Every structure is written in C-alpha cells, then in structure tokens.
Amino acid sequence: MLRHVARFYAVQFRLLWTWSGGPSSLVRRAAISVAVAVLALVLTIGLVPGITMRDPQSAALTAVLLASLTTLARPVLIGLLSAFSVALVGLGTILFQITLFFALSRATPGVAIDGVASAALGAITYSLIETVLAAGLSLADDHAFFGTLVRQLAARHHDVGAGEPPGVVFIQIDGLSRPLLERQVRAGRMPNLARWLASGRMTVTAWQVLLPSQTSASQAGLLHGNNDGIPAFRWWDKHRQQLLVSNHPEDAREIMRRVSDGRGLLSAGGASIGNLLSGDAPRSFLTAATLDDPAKEVGRSHVLDWFFLSPSSVLRWILLSAGEVLKELLQARRERLLNLEPRGDRGFPYPLARAATNVLLRHVSAALVVEEMYRATPLIYVDFVDYDEVAHHAGPERVEALDSLGGLDRIIGLLEKAAADAPRRYRFIVLSDHGQSPGATFRQRYDKSVEQFVDEWTGDALVHGATGHVEHGGRLNRLLSEVPHIGGVAARLTRGSARRGERSEDLPDVVVAASGNLAHVSFPRVPGRATRQVIEAMHPGLIDSLVRHPGIGLVLVRSESEGAQALGRSGSHNLATGHVEGSDPVPHFGALAAAGLRRLDGMADCGDLVLLSRFEPRMDEVAAFENQIGSHGGLGGPQTEAFILHPVEWKVAAGIVGAPALHQEIRSWLRDRP
Numbered sequence: 001m002l003r004h005v006a007r008f009y010a011v012q013f014r015l016l017w018t019w020s021g022g023p024s025s026l027v028r029r030a031a032i033s034v035a036v037a038v039l040a041l042v043l044t045i046g047l048v049p050g051i052t053m054r055d056p057q058s059a060a061l062t063a064v065l066l067a068s069l070t071t072l073a074r075p076v077l078i079g080l081l082s083a084f085s086v087a088l089v090g091l092g093t094i095l096f097q098i099t100l101f102f103a104l105s106r107a108t109p110g111v112a113i114d115g116v117a118s119a120a121l122g123a124i125t126y127s128l129i130e131t132v133l134a135a136g137l138s139l140a141d142d143h144a145f146f147g148t149l150v151r152q153l154a155a156r157h158h159d160v161g162a163g164e165p166p167g168v169v170f171i172q173i174d175g176l177s178r179p180l181l182e183r184q185v186r187a188g189r190m191p192n193l194a195r196w197l198a199s200g201r202m203t204v205t206a207w208q209v210l211l212p213s214q215t216s217a218s219q220a221g222l223l224h225g226n227n228d229g230i231p232a233f234r235w236w237d238k239h240r241q242q243l244l245v246s247n248h249p250e251d252a253r254e255i256m257r258r259v260s261d262g263r264g265l266l267s268a269g270g271a272s273i274g275n276l277l278s279g280d281a282p283r284s285f286l287t288a289a290t291l292d293d294p295a296k297e298v299g300r301s302h303v304l305d306w307f308f309l310s311p312s313s314v315l316r317w318i319l320l321s322a323g324e325v326l327k328e329l330l331q332a333r334r335e336r337l338l339n340l341e342p343r344g345d346r347g348f349p350y351p352l353a354r355a356a357t358n359v360l361l362r363h364v365s366a367a368l369v370v371e372e373m374y375r376a377t378p379l380i381y382v383d384f385v386d387y388d389e390v391a392h393h394a395g396p397e398r399v400e401a402l403d404s405l406g407g408l409d410r411i412i413g414l415l416e417k418a419a420a421d422a423p424r425r426y427r428f429i430v431l432s433d434h435g436q437s438p439g440a441t442f443r444q445r446y447d448k449s450v451e452q453f454v455d456e457w458t459g460d461a462l463v464h465g466a467t468g469h470v471e472h473g474g475r476l477n478r479l480l481s482e483v484p485h486i487g488g489v490a491a492r493l494t495r496g497s498a499r500r501g502e503r504s505e506d507l508p509d510v511v512v513a514a515s516g517n518l519a520h521v522s523f524p525r526v527p528g529r530a531t532r533q534v535i536e537a538m539h540p541g542l543i544d545s546l547v548r549h550p551g552i553g554l555v556l557v558r559s560e561s562e563g564a565q566a567l568g569r570s571g572s573h574n575l576a577t578g579h580v581e582g583s584d585p586v587p588h589f590g591a592l593a594a595a596g597l598r599r600l601d602g603m604a605d606c607g608d609l610v611l612l613s614r615f616e617p618r619m620d621e622v623a624a625f626e627n628q629i630g631s632h633g634g635l636g637g638p639q640t641e642a643f644i645l646h647p648v649e650w651k652v653a654a655g656i657v658g659a660p661a662l663h664q665e666i667r668s669w670l671r672d673r674p
Helices: 002-020 023-047 056-081 086-107 116-137 142-156 178-187 191-198 215-224 249-259 302-309 311-337 350-374 386-394 399-421 442-446 450-457 471-481 487-502 532-538 542-548 593-601 659-672
Strands: 051-053 111-113 167-173 202-208 234-237 242-245 271-273 283-285 379-384 426-431 463-466 510-515 518-522 552-559 563-568 571-574 580-582 609-613 641-647
Touching: 002 023, 002 056, 002 142, 002 399, 023 051, 023 056, 023 116, 056 086, 056 111, 056 142, 086 111, 086 116, 111 116, 116 311, 142 302, 142 350, 142 399, 167 350, 167 399, 178 191, 178 202, 178 641, 191 202, 191 399, 191 641, 202 659, 215 249, 215 379, 215 659, 234 510, 234 518, 242 249, 242 463, 271 350, 302 311, 302 350, 311 350, 311 399, 350 379, 350 386, 350 399, 386 399, 399 426, 450 463, 450 510, 450 542, 532 542, 532 552, 542 552, 542 563, 542 609, 552 593, 563 593, 593 609
Parallel strands: 167 379, 167 426, 271 283, 271 379, 463 510
Antiparallel strands: 051 111, 202 641, 234 242, 426 641, 510 518, 518 609, 552 563, 552 609, 563 571, 571 580
16 A cells, blocks of 8 residues: 555656756756745735734744645645536545645644634635636646646546557648648747657658648548548538538538548547547537537546636636737737738637637646546547637738747647656657638628629629638637536537528528639529529629639539539630640649549539639739638648658658548558557
C-alpha cells in the first residue's frame, strides 16, 4: 500500500516538475501559490466573523500548510471521486478544507475558529477567493493549465495501453493552405512545426482538393474514403425538398449516413474531436454528426466536466474569452481607422464566435486529445477551426489570422509534450482540409448579392438565398452541446434558429446556395435536373446575363443535346466531349478544374446551374458569394492547395488528388506502421 502511494506521488511530482518549466519556474510558482494562499486566508478572516487572527506570522504558516496539504490531497480526491463527478471532487475538497481549518486552528496559534458553521463558511470563502486569485494570475500560462490536466488524468488512468503499438494523432488545421503554411514556418511563426521539419523526421506533402473545396467534402473523403454526393457546404436537395447545411447536426448525420460504410478511419476504437463527421469513431466529442447521439457519449469526459463545472476553469475561460472579444473589437476598429480593404463583417455575433473558437474550442479540443492519449486511444482525429474562422472575416493573411496560427502551433507543442507522458507512444500527423482564397466579396464589388441579381431576372419567382455566413453558428452549436446539463437545451434552441434562418416556409421557385465562390442555383419545382433549354424557357435571358456578369467567371449547365457545358463570356467548354468554342473558360481555374466540374455535374444534387465567381490569378483573388473576404468551396487560388505533414518513413505518393485518394494513402500507412 505504501509503495503504491509513494509511486502515485512520485508520478505527480515528476509531472509537476516536467510542466513547471524548470527549477526557477517551479520556485516562482510555489512563491505565487504561497502569496495567494496567505492573501486568501487574510481576506477570509476579514470576511467571516467567526474566524479571527491571533498572530500574523502563525496565520501565514497556517495558510501555507492549508495550501500545501490541499495540493497534496487533491490528486487523491481526483483519483477517487472524479469518476463519479467533478462537482464531487469540489465538494470533497471543501470538506477536506473544513477539516483542515479545524485541525490547523487547534494545531497552530495563528487562527481561531468558533465553530463548525464558521469553519464551513471559511472553507468555502477561502476556496472561492483562492480560485479567483489563482485563475487571474495563471491566465496566460497554458503550461500550468495543461500540466494540471495531465496530473489529473494520471491520477485517473493507470497503466493503460502499455506495450501497444504507437497511436496516431491527426491534427487538422482547418483552412490552412500549403503555400501559407510554408511561408509561416519560414517566418518563424510556427516554431514547433519548424522544429519537426528541421529534425528531418517529418516532411510536408501537397495534395489537391477537388470541387467542392470545403470541410464536409474533405472530411468525408479523409475519414470515410467517400465524398460522393456532397456538391457544396450547403445545397438544395430536391428529393427531400430542403436545404442541407453541412454543420447542422441533423444534416451532418444525413451526410454521414450517405458516405459511411461503418468502417471509417476511426472505427477501430478511435476518437473524433471537433469534426463535422465522425469517421465511425465509437467515441466522439464536439462532432456535428453525433451531437444528439447518446451512444457516442457513453462515459462523460472528465475534461468536459472539468472545463464547464470546475470554478477555476470556468473563471479562466470567462476572462480569456472577454479578452479575445476585446481584442477583436480593437483590431476591427484599427482596420476601420486604417481604411484597410477589403473588410469583412466583424460585428456581433462574430466577436463571440472568435472567442469561442480561439479560446474555448481550441483549448477544450486540445484537452480532449490529451484525455484520449491517456486513455491510450489508438487513433485520434481533431479539427482546429481557429484560423479558418478568423480568416473568413479578417482575411487569410491578415495579422489576426496569422496570430491564430501561432496559437495553434503552441497547442501542437503542448500536445507533443503531453504525449511524452502518455501511457502509449504517439505519432503526429498535421494536415489541412483545404485552403482559403482572399478577395472582396461579390456584394462588395457589385453592390448586390448574387441572389439579388438572380431575383432581378426571374420576375415574380420566389427566390431564396442561402449566402450568409453559417460556419461559426455550427461551431457554437457544437460547443454548447457539450456543456453539461444546459448544453442539450441551448444547442437545440440555437440549431432551431439556424434552421429557420436557412429555410423558407413556402417552397421557393429558386434557391441560390453559396459556398465561398461556388454557388448552386436550383429550381425546386422542376423535378430532376433542369436543363439549359428548360431554364431559358422559364427565365429567358437569365443564363446569358449570368455568363456576361463581370463577377462570374463560369456557369455550368446541362444541355439536353450536348451534355454538361461550362460557359464563359468569350467561349464554352463541353465537359462531355472536350470540345471548346472560342476562349475556354475552364483552364483559368486550374489544371484540375475540368475534372472537378465533371465530377460535380455527375452528382445527383448538383444545382441546375453552378456558378464560379471571377478569379484574378495575379493576386489569387476570388469574389465570394458569401460574406467572406477569405473563402473556400470553389476554384481559384490557394483554396484547393492542401497539405499533409507526416513522418518521413510514411511514403506518400506524389500528386494526390482528392481526399478519398489521401484516405487510401493513410490506410496503407496505418496497416504497415510499426
């Protein structure tokens, strides 16, 4: 028994030493803890009438003993009680402190307590004050925060995964293109990834994203090996007669039902964290397709309870989130004062969404990865959406977006450090699902949205536009859904409002659904695919006006006699035969544009018309149909240039095109890994 206790505390001390940053840092933290304990006790004595100070020096000794003994007891309390509830750990800590208050008031001459009620009130008051002070002083110290988490997990998980082959952690940096990754590594903004690459143990391989260049299609391909039938981030489904939006949980479940065969990348005991689709993982968190599936949440996470029920953690996130909102307001004001163009929509609720992604989602996702490593989970796939969210509103290469990459690199360093203490060895793979292309929006350039333009040419037809920004709403839904006790209700309310905002009560005549600089125009009352001849008969001049519009670079439509056609202002390209008349509009969008358009045309839910906005190769700029100055979903610029950073011994074929092809490469490596 004594040997077990000694080994337990040896592990706790080793982890404390590892995460403290060295002897000087450990001494500094100890000094801060002592100061906080003394101040908390002094304030408690002043606030609670039944507690008095007899001797200041002895009272200081009492505070040190109280803090030290509580620190020593907390790992044991966590190991014994956290399996039931984090709240029970807090209650146990307070009961322990009540006992300590009584014992120390008898053992030391510094403090006098007149009864049980005063001891209880004193313990609660001391705990609250100490929590507030400690949280405030450690706001910027992620090492202290994750070090505490690692010590907690070490107390909960013992000797799991020993002797197992190395696990793999897949880290998806949402929206980061390969060219921008390489520039930021060279610029020193991502030092941990730079160190990995400089070591010679890791390398970067490019892969090309086919239409549509967005997360649900890429994740379906990466995690399930199949992204057929996903024509955009959102599209009109004529069979169901409704708009599907990839990050709405019910729609994400429908997408996964269509692409999954039950043998996804994570099906063999893996974990999905922060994704749209689960990869058939038996355990998933913050994953849109499984939010309402109780089977995926068996055994609540200690991390989630700790994040949302622990007073110190809640206070930390409130303060950090408030700081992020303030930073966004100041940066947006600076952007206006400098008259930087183009400018995205940075009004509310975006500052709250930025705080959710850059603070809460970033840290809770990282903590869940650490927890899964301590569970010895063989495959872990996490999506960090910070950069993608900020880049949509500020621009892919503005300082705000690049700062988020620096923050993600620090998180990667923390995950690497946590893996060194995990019971199972882990390898890391970092990849992106697509890039982003910059540019002023279609509305900013032409003073009207694409659906307004379509509306002008369709007379009295009821036109429904789905071009608003929807990604941060889905991310907030995922976060709310994981909040214990209130999450289910809050998420249902926000999902309901989002769904109402994207659907018309009456069946519309025309639906314009945008995904970056890609837009699907559908005619719900026309069964099947509406051909060019049918559309021209219903709305004469509509197709020609779209083709001639300076903000539209290409219109895809199917002809009854000639098949799929890509129409441009100065020519056309028959995608079925390859015949070109005049100036070919397709190569302008890249070498793989024709293949991507043919694939899109073959999907059952392809729009009756498909629009690609203008693309300016000199600046890599597009004109997003959504209200985003950094966008993806279509073609043109770095939005289709993704990357995978992987161990050098994993031989990845050059010229990978499409997420399903990369899925097969990953599968082969996992089969052959040591």
